[in-house]
Amino acid sequence: MDLTTYYLGKRLKNPIVPSASPLSRNIDMMRRMEDAGAAAIVMYSLFEEQIEHESFEIDHYLSYGTQSYAEALTYFPEAADYNLEPDQYLELLRKAAQSLDIPVIASLNGVSKGGWIKYAKHLEEAGADAIELNVYYIPTDPVLAGDDVETRYLDILHAVKSTVAIPVAVKLSPYFTAMANMAQRLVNAGADGLTLFNRFYQPDIDINEMEVVPSIHLSDSSANRLAMRWIAILHGKIKASLAATGGIHSSDDVVKLLMAGADVTMMASALLKKGPEHIADVLRDLEKWMFDHEYTSVEQMKGSVSHRSVRDPSAFERANYMKALNKYKLLV
Amino acid sequence: MSTSDTKPQESAAQVTIDGNEAAAYVAHKLNEVIAIYPITPSSNMGEWADEWSAQGRKNLWGTVPTVVEMQSEGGAAGAVHGALQAGALATTFTASQGLLLMIPNMFKIAGELTPTVFHIAARTVATHALSIFGDHSDVMSARSTGWAMLASASVQEVMDFACISHSATLQARLPFVHFFDGFRTSHEVMKISQLSDATLRSMIDDTLIFEHRRRALTPDRPVMRGTAQNPDVFFQSRERCNPFYEGCPSIVEATMKKFARLTGRSYELFEYVGAPDADRVIIMMGSGAETVHDTVAYLNAHGEKVGLIKVRLYRPFSMKHLLKAIPPSATTIAVLDRCKEPGASGDPLYMDVVTSYAEAIRTGIAPATSVPAFVGGRYGLSSKEFTPAMVKGVFEELRKKTPKNHFTIGITDDVTHTSLPYDPAFSVEPADVVRAVFYGLGADGTVGANKNSIKIIGEETPYFAQGYFVYDSKKSGSTTTSHLRFGPRQLHAPYLIEKANFVACHQWFFLERFDVLETAMPGSTFLLNSMHGKEQVWEHLPRQIQQQLIEKNMKFYVIDAIKVATEAGMGGRINTIMQTCFFAISGVLPKDEAIAAIKTSIKKTYGKKGEHVVQKNFEAVDKTLANLFEVKIPARVSNAVELPPAVSAQAPEFIRTFTGTIIAGKGDTLPVSAMPEDGTYPVGSAMWEKRNIALEIPVWESELCIQCNKCALVCPHASIRIKVYDGAALANAPQTFKSMEYKGTEYKGMKYTVQVAPEDCTGCGLCVEVCPAKSKKESKIKAINMHPQELLRLPERVNYDFFLNLPEADRRTVRTDTVKGTQFFQPLFEYSGACSGCGETPYVKLATQLFGDRMLVANATGCSSIYGGNLPTTPWTKNGEGRGPAWSNSLFEDNAEFGLGMRLTVDKNTEMAQELLTLFTSELGDSFVREILEADQSDEAGIYEQRVRVADLKKLLKKSATPEAERLLSLADYLVKKSVWIMGGDGWAYDIGFGGLDHVLASGRNVNVLVLDTEVYSNTGGQMSKATPRSAVAKFAASGKPTRKKDLGLIAMSYGDVYVARVAMGANDAQTIRAFLEAEAHNGPSIIIAYAHCIAHGIDMALGMTNQKIAVETGYWPLFRYNPRLEAEGKNPFKLDSKPPSKQLREFTQLETRFRMLEKSHPERAKELALLAQEDVDERWKLYEQYAKGTNGKPTPAAEHAV
Secondary structure, three states, rough: OOOOOOOOEEEEEEOOOEOOOOOHOOHHHHHHHHHHHOOOOEEEEEEHHHHHHHHHHHHHHHOOOOOEEEEEEOOOOOOOOOOHHHHHHHHHHHHHHHHHOEOOOOOOOEEEHHHHHHHHHHHOOOOOOOOEEOOOOOOOOOOHHHHHHHHHHHHHHHHOOOOOOOOEEEEOOOOOHHHHHHHHHHOOOOOEEEEEOOOOOEEEEEEOOOOOOOOOOOOOOOHHHHHHHHHHHHHHOOOOOEEOOOOOOHHHHHHHHHHOOOOOOOOHHHHHHHHHOHHHHHHHHHHHHHHHHHOHHHHHOOOOOOOOOOOOOHHHHHHHHHHHHHOOOOOO | OOOOOOOOOOOEEEEEEEEHHHHHHHHHOOOOOEEEEEOOOOOOHHHHHHHHHHOOOOOOOOOOEEEEEOOHHHHHHHHHHHHHHHHOEEEEEEEEHHHHHHHHHHHHHOOOOOOOOOEEOOOOOOOOOOOOOOHHHHHOOOHHHHOOOEOOHHHHHHHHHHHHHHHHHHHHHHEEEEEEEOOOOOOEEEEEEEOOOHHHHHHOOOHHHHHHHHHOOOOOOOOOOOOOOOOOOHHHHHHHHHHHHHHHHHHHHHHHHHHHHOOOOOOEEEEEEEOOOEEEEEEEEOOOHHHHHHHHHHHHEEEEEEEEEOEEEEEEHHHHHHHHHHHOOEEEEEEEOOOOOOOOOOHHHHHHHHHHHHHHOOOOOOOOOOOOOOEEEEOOOHHHHOOHHHHHHHHHHHHHOOOOOOOOEEOOOOOOOOEOOOOOOOOOOOOOEEEEEEEHHHHHHHHHHHHHHHHHHHHOOOEEEEEEEEEOOOOOOOOOEEEEEEEEEOOOOOOOOOOOEEEEEOOOOOOOOOOOOOEEEEEEEEEEEEOOOOOHHHOOOOOHHHHHHHOOOOOEEEHHHHHHHHHHHOOOOOOOHHHHHHHHOOOOOOOHHHHHHHHHHHHHHHHHHHHHHHHHHHHHHHHHHHHHEOOOOOOOOOOOOOOOOOOOOOHHHHHHHHHHHHHHHOOOOEEEEEEEEOOOOOOOHHHHOOOOOEEEEEEOOOOOOOOHHHHHHHHHOOOOEEEEOHHHHHHHHOOOOOEEOOOOOOOOOOOOEEEEEOOOHHHHHHHHHHHEEEEEOOOOOEEEEEHHHHHHHHHHHHHHHHHOOOOOHHHHHHHHEEEEEHHHOOOOOOOOOOOOOOOHHHHHHHHHHHHHEEEEEEOOOOOHHHHHHHHOOOOOOOOOOOOOOEEEOOOOOOHHHHHHHHHHHHHHHHHHHHHHHHHHHHHHHHHHHHHOOOOOOOHHHHHHHHHHHHHHHHHHHHHHHOHHHHHHHHHHHHHOOEEEEEEHHHHHHHHHHHHHHHHHHOOOOOOEEEEOOOOOOOOOOOOEEEOOOOOEEEEEEEEEOOOOOOOOHHHHHHOOOOEEEOOOOOOOOOHHHHHHHHHOOOOOOOEEEEEEOOOHOOOOOHHHHHHHHHHHHOOOOOOOEOOHHHHHHHOOOOOEOOOOOOOOHHHHHHHOHHHHHHHHHHHHHHHHHHHHHHHHHHHHHHHHHHHHHOOOOOOOOHHHHHO
């Protein structure tokens, strides 16, 4: 069975790639993922805030209240060096790139066109095979037009692309008025791949405390529909790799997304729930399914049920929604 | 390696450091074992040593010195003694009482002829008051120990003499005290030559180290040392050491000569400077000699003939060398001591000189003819300024036929008239020295920036640089004054700048507090951080400032540094901006060079904390010059606004005349007669010191308030008060005074007010954080919200005055056992100078609300004694009846014993009063006497009634003139219950005072111990104590504390009859209050271990109470009460008051820099220690659960093994 796929110009042994998650915070876990069959790893995300604010924060708390009172001119010993989050990231990336055989993709997250972008260069130097750029901007300002937001994405991508020679994939949110056009513009701006979609953290409200509280819940398979549609639509229309992420839990999910046109399928929630070894199970099931259905390669399957390959492309368009609505029955 | 007399190849590096770092540098290079304990101003030496060892820095012989923190200075001395006996090169650092605690060991170390050097930042020994500042009273107290004593007068000398003493001690076999003036030298930053490794190697003879090791105690060549001796031989043994003392001075002399050959810097045992034919000479030691040195040069250049003998080697005192130094022409000699030995025939150095000279005459070494007249004088106690003007005053006195003996200089003694007059205007400052004075806030980074500037100038230019920093006595909102000198020659000016050619004021409001231009010279420059632009600023300046700018013909620049800082994303940190302005205006360096140098220094300071903070600082520098403007000074004064008086005219006389003078920064002008004779001061003075340091203060929204009173409970400064009162009292209420109906049943129909003290609040925001009431319409609005203070100051001042005059609650009717109830009681601890958001003071204040009117407080030295008792004011106060806590601080180590002593007296007085009372049974009636003797004083009503009875008794006794009646009258107040509280921090309770605390807990006496557990020595800057938890970073635990926290509660519980509680107000305030009440009610020893968040934790202080809550939720700080009374009732005395941990420890540790820092500095170790710390939490919880479930709950040995 040939599970080979190509992503960001790299030949991968199969289409399963763990996406950015806390699992890649240490080298042992990354090894376990590789051993379980991961074809590449997207490392956990390095955030703009970490790059920009951590040093400020450290400086603030270490100097807070100092040089004010004669008996306590400082409150902490001075360290010879501070192992900052970005440094830790680079160190781990360096280790991963050296010790793993599979490609390691670094994940860089940010919202503004600031100094943090130059970290892309550091990531490249540390041995990243590619960078996944995650722009997670929430445009809360009513004055900001859609075009301004889109320009920001493109500007950031430009800045990163002009900094590094390695491929850059852009991880997107689904909230674009013209998703396909945005995808095209990103590709025109140099994106080597698109990762669909970013799951925004959705805060919750504690009604007793009247407070906004963080709520983290892991995805399930139903979450992959959004990516499935857009991958199906974009497949073959843009010249860039496509990665599906969000709600990939089983081999069926993998098959679906490959058929929609994904080059790789990325997993996080499933691995957090079941451990890195789940990759091996999914791969085994995938091979079995392909064997049972007489597929010989992933390439064969890729895009076979995409927008342009299906008899009725409108199924990915409005009709789908209409049909769904028509079938809906009142449960109460 | 053998000694070599050749000059080292490498040239000496120039470094800009303070005296403590200079001493630590040499000590760390030349020792193997370093035992330390924090005490101001020497703590930094230990901190340096610990930091360097944690960083793996090696000593001269390639090994990293072992640095161990001990439980006290006594412990440090013991550890060093042991280390020396076992053959190590060992040292310690200390000061003041710390040195006194070392004395017993020092006698032994000297008696055993053991080479070592103790480095001492000489500090005042506490007498009528504690003082952290410098004089020689500590080292003089150690002069009988038999140690050699070498005095450094400057930062350069500290480095040099540290080396010379380490070298000499090995040769002489006498231990050395190497001392220098606390703060003045220990904290003065100076550009000096650093000793190279090669020089140090040349100075230390390794064969002597081998000899020291050969003398060590080892089972391979056993001997014994430390015998007990009898009258037959002790005396002779004691005399056996004489040759070593006789030989020591020439050894030091030779060592100094060798040092001079290596470095070019030569010193003598007694060093004469001045006219060879001087008629008047001063003999002295320490930093003051530098001042005299410069003054002597100046006076001689102006035609006088004066001289100075700097005493370097004070012990062994070499008469021979001293005589050589005294010029034969000298007719009058003043010996100056920086200490006072009351009752002695003279102060120590004076006595040494006079005795020596008399002996020299008698033995014919000195000529019996033309004997100079010797007088002794005192100067500079507790870092009192010692200036060239005072030196001139002394020399003037020496001109007299019979100069005053035993004089003082620098004060006005109008009681015993010891003081000499002097002309304060006299100055020897040369024209080519830049003298800059900067006024800043602790929080704005002024001092840090100035320390940088000194380094820049010291290291980037051939200029010599000096910096000294003055702080006020408050921990929040403190003012700092930086004194910087730069000049082409080595600076010998260890005194504050009195004539500045550059003055910078970094905060506008200082202009309204004190005269910032007082030191400005004619033609000098003034830099002001101003929100008013160059066109507008003039009109806003107070009259005094305008007038001086005109009259002194000054240059005047303004910058809106806050605006620049905000634009550069620096928040309120204006340090680099003001620093850039200084360089731009002062012209010490060419502008471009200066800016490049500032940037290099920013990179050095912030580089390791990340690139981003560096960039932001660069941005601030770049934006500065465009925002710096020169102001054209108009010809006329246009403002009539004067500086307001320091305290209100309504204040009592003592506060106005004495306290107010200190607050105004003029304490130096107070004469001796103004001082209380015995260190006794009135309470209730903090209320007169309106500091107005809060930018924002809380505002009460009565319509949202649920009347829980939590805001008042947590307020660290007693700046939120609550009263419930009759509505009729509102008749004359100010317009904006708020009130609402009381919601509960107990005061139905009455009014309720939450009032903020606008000028006393420090703006910490704890009240807002704990307020549980939120607007139904907008969740961010609470019943207490922060608003800018400036607009609220006047109306709320009026409201607060009105509020204070509302009647206090009737203590008999208030429910004391509820959070709400306690906050209707008047706090008798208010407006302290503690850190904004302090975690300790809410507990102290609560105790005064509950028991303040009958409380005696023994307060261990530490934060609580400083914010409790540091002049000018005290937060301890009294109620309307004139009752309140009686407070005292004895020492750091003896506080439990001190408090027990108070209890013993109270008990004895009560007993005597009761005994006497029974004598009056027939006279007063049996029932009256019995009522008093058998009164139930277990609640407020009972105490109230007893007070009424005692008042009646006193009235009756006054009519009787018998001696018994008089005796009973003097003791009658002790028939009313007294509550003895022993308070202190964890440094006291867990470490230095633990032995005493343990004994007091075992005494069975009715004392209440309150441990304010911040888990570090907060007052001295966050050093590790045994209360420090595993994995936290603290000073002396730079790589994280490897061991678990001591469980003081368990230890106390093991006595069985001790009431023990562990509380955290932010997690469970009701439990805290129950614990306080139960502890006080327990007729025996009780101890409350109270979690106190602290600035030394590196946290957002506004969230202190939230952190406490999470500390409890994670099991980091379980809450319990152990009440022996329950056991008597057949119940389990141990009650676990917190729920099983619901969160991982990490959720707490992530909130605090003390834990997070380890992840940054030692990531691997941080992981290991974090795992162990979680285990500590889990295991302790298991153990506590066993107690809680057990039949009697007592910790058994078996249970303890389970830990």
